[in-house]
Amino acid sequence: MNFQLSEEQQMLADSAKRFVRDNSNVETHRQNKKLMPLNEMTWQQLAELGWLAVPFEEEHGGMGMGPLETMVLLEALGEGLIMSPYIATVVLGGGFLRRADAGTQAKTIPALIEGRLQLAFAAEEYERVFSLENTTLQGVVKGDDVVLNGTKASVMNGDQADLLVVLARTAGQPGDQQGLSLFLVDANAEGIERVPHRMVDGRQGAEIRFADVSVSQAECIGELNKGYDVAKAVLQEGLLALSAESVGSMSVLLDDTVEYTKTRKQFGVSISKFQVLQFRMTDMFIAMEQTRSLLLASTLKYVEGHADADKAVHAMKAQLGRAGRKIAQEAIQIHGGMGMTDELGVGHFVKRLTAADGLFGNADVHLREMVKPA
């Protein structure tokens, strides 16, 4: 057992922290949030730093790293208000591309690494509590093609994406793992209508409607009707990345709150002197460290292929939701009125944690998954 960062991982963490220090500030974030599309500059910067290459093979120009390095990078980025489609494009989109056929990989991954290609994973649906097997978007096989009909909701980076990975039901019923298929679809294909919107944390999202969208079966990632395992693996990498970013944000909320109580004076003393607040900040700290432990547990078990890796990832996402909400709520309460404003970073990190809980199944969903019979 060794939980120390390698030299390479340490360098990645250090440079990401430096990048956050130099580029993250609340005012820029407030302005960027209003932009549609998002600030392209940031994305190009991330490409130039080589970070879009992290999880890809060297033959495509990648760095040949994995979820551990993604964790290190995103935890550091999560300490800043840098909005980027990293999880949507590199972790989720890239995760599917790495599992696509060789031709597709050669065509797409180098462009992604250079910052010229963005992706989104279209998985969530309206009025369906999220799980992969709860998918209903219909795919009907017609000769060499599959025709897609239905709507995907809250798709992270859905508006900016050039390529969509669409999770569709090509056979069976909601609840069946069998009968799910994944398609790589040109986001501007005929029959696709995208309704862009912001997400609560300022990220961009979209509702995506599919009306008789024809996709060649050749664009299927994995086998037709057998997309579940691929989708699950990539989703787990996405959840780990989202969790790493959240841990970074939790640490800022804790630090900011502790700092604020030292400077804020009421009744003639710094409010940090009040035991009731000390205990609550201690509980925030404990919640954060427990989350960090589960992040390590789930990432290492996933990377090493342990039998209980699935359970650990569900536990992680549940913890992200529960601890994230607690830390967010306490950060606001202890900041008082100031915590309710758009001016401080607090609210923006709170929104990020709130969004992270809601996406791809909240705490309840993942707790249920943990106890689901195999």
Added chain:
Amino acid sequence: MDLQVPEQEASFRDEVRTFLEENLTDEIREAGKMVTSVFSPVKEAMAWQTILNDKGWAAPHWPKEFGGTGWSVTQRAIFAEELVRAETPPLVPMGLHMCGPCLIGCGTQEQQKEYLPKILSGEHFWCQGYSEPGAGSDLASLKTFAEKDGDDYIINGTKIWTTYAHHANKMFALVRTRKDGKPQQGITFLLLDMDLPGISIEPIVGLDEVPEQCQVFFDNVRVPQKNRVGEENDGWTVAKYLLTFERGGQEYAPSLHVQLEKIKMMASRQQTVFGSLQDDPVWQYKLAQLEADVLALEFTEMRIKSALSAGKDPGALSSMTKILGTELLQAITELRLETLGAQATIWQPQALVPGDEQPIIGPEYALTAMPHYLNSRACSIYGGSNEVQRGIIAKAVLGL
């Protein structure tokens, strides 16, 4: 002891329902549904106040001679419940529930005659100048200073978290008139016009991206001494009078019941792989916990009403309701987020603005969930934070 509702009170409920059905306009109903805060959209709330005032129902809690209704405690509660059930936008409270009662209790006859009718009609839109950047939980440490100059005071300083100061034409404020002695004993209660020279207002954008609060700056603002309510240096007494007046006045349970019913509807619409979310034992368990808590709060509030009806002091019970009501509201907005999942992460605050014509993205019932969750975090901060409230109970009730 019993729970029977006397005949005349049941028929009063019918009277209120009929009135609401006949008088609520579509615009007001629509605005009521979109409320994500204790503060309603101003235009619609004021339109609704005008309708209520024409009927004589804008301030049921005021004594009859000042324009109240003369209703019993139970009738007032029925009226409040029916407003909540019909999802009317809450009336803006600063005039009707804050300044008005202070004037009724502590104002001169002249002040009562001048201001009370205009509070009822909405001609005067009040804001509350209490908190300051350095005086929040510790309100008595406020520093905005009013210096005597002939028949006037000259005010310098700043107020913060002043809800709707950018809509108001009047402010009631606590200002310091003496710097020595106990902090509470050097405070004076003043009424002032918001368009006076030297006043500037900066709206503060909240987490829901709406400027609900403001900071107000005073630079040599001249206010006549006749605008003082109560004695000089005795403003703390005036402010505290409100607590007596409003005791048991605010009920949380009726609105919480309505919110829980709506969440059930939302859950019934969410499909899991085993049925609807409403059939899920984990979800049901969470709902049941909240239903039990709200039922308990409902009866705590009824105990207060019962004591008041019998002319008794409800004592400690009324101190509890702010803590319970606000924290249960927060828990309910949280269950709503949990019920809606990723649908609640769609951010479209513009769609909450009355009259906005853009199509809503996602289910309409999900629209208010996130802004309401975020905004309701303020409930345990304002009006005396819940830490301050717990401190009051510890001291006054437990004798610690």
